[in-house]
Amino acid sequence: MKPAIHYRIRKMGAGDIPIVSEIERNSFPSPWSELSFRSELHNPLTECVVADAGGEVIGYLCVSMVLDEAHLLTFGVSPLWRKRGVGRSMMVYILEMLRGSGIRNLFLEVRPSNQPALRLYESLGFRRTGLRRGYYSFPKEDAIVMVKVLYP
Numbered sequence: 001m002k003p004a005i006h007y008r009i010r011k012m013g014a015g016d017i018p019i020v021s022e023i024e025r026n027s028f029p030s031p032w033s034e035l036s037f038r039s040e041l042h043n044p045l046t047e048c049v050v051a052d053a054g055g056e057v058i059g060y061l062c063v064s065m066v067l068d069e070a071h072l073l074t075f076g077v078s079p080l081w082r083k084r085g086v087g088r089s090m091m092v093y094i095l096e097m098l099r100g101s102g103i104r105n106l107f108l109e110v111r112p113s114n115q116p117a118l119r120l121y122e123s124l125g126f127r128r129t130g131l132r133r134g135y136y137s138f139p140k141e142d143a144i145v146m147v148k149v150l151y152p
């Protein structure tokens with residue numbers, strides 16, 4: 001069994017962007033640039049958090065909010081720290097935050113081939129609500145659209 005890890009979830013700051021971008025590059029074939037993260041940090045409609053293990057950033061998540069709807073923008077855990085509950089904790093944290101802000105639905109897109117993410121979302125009560133044909137490139141793939149209803 002892997003030893004327990006201690007981390008806290010906090011707001012992302014500008015100083016986190018280099019390491020967050022490195023995790024992003026290790027997680028996605030078409031990663032966000034440092035500039036994209038920088039501009040989202042200045043966007044009042046976006047909330048970004050990180051998982052911080054004693055000063056080492058090991059995961060991150062960004063959502064955008066418009067009126068009573070939210071959208072998952074990007075979400076990743078450092079490959080070295082996966083399968084230890086970090087992704088689930090960040091998602092639970094953000095769902096609570098959105099619920100507290102009166103957001104009714106959180107939408108996201110996910111590749112059908114991304115079993116780890118699909119299983120995580122399904123275990124948190126997200127349901128499949130649509131398909132966007134050819135949404136992803138490198139490699140080309142459809143996107144499953146999922147929604148988590150926070151207030152029916």
Ligand SMILES: CC(C)(COP(=O)(O)OP(=O)(O)OC[C@H]1O[C@@H](n2cnc3c(N)ncnc32)[C@H](O)[C@@H]1OP(=O)(O)O)[C@@H](O)C(=O)NCCC(=O)NCCS
Nearest residue numbers: 027075076077082083084085086087088110116117119120
């Ligand atoms: C998806 C991701 C964020 C999950 O983070 P994580 O910290 O490894 O996830 P957790 O340890 O919290 O796992 C939560 C659940 O996800 C599922 N899961 C996670 N990794 C899995 C794997 N390799 N295979 C199958 N299921 C997996 C399980 O249901 C798991 O619950 P369990 O531990 O009770 O079985 C991580 O795999 C990642 O960064 N992937 C690359 C980026 C990405 O795909 N982001 C999402 C884009 S939509």
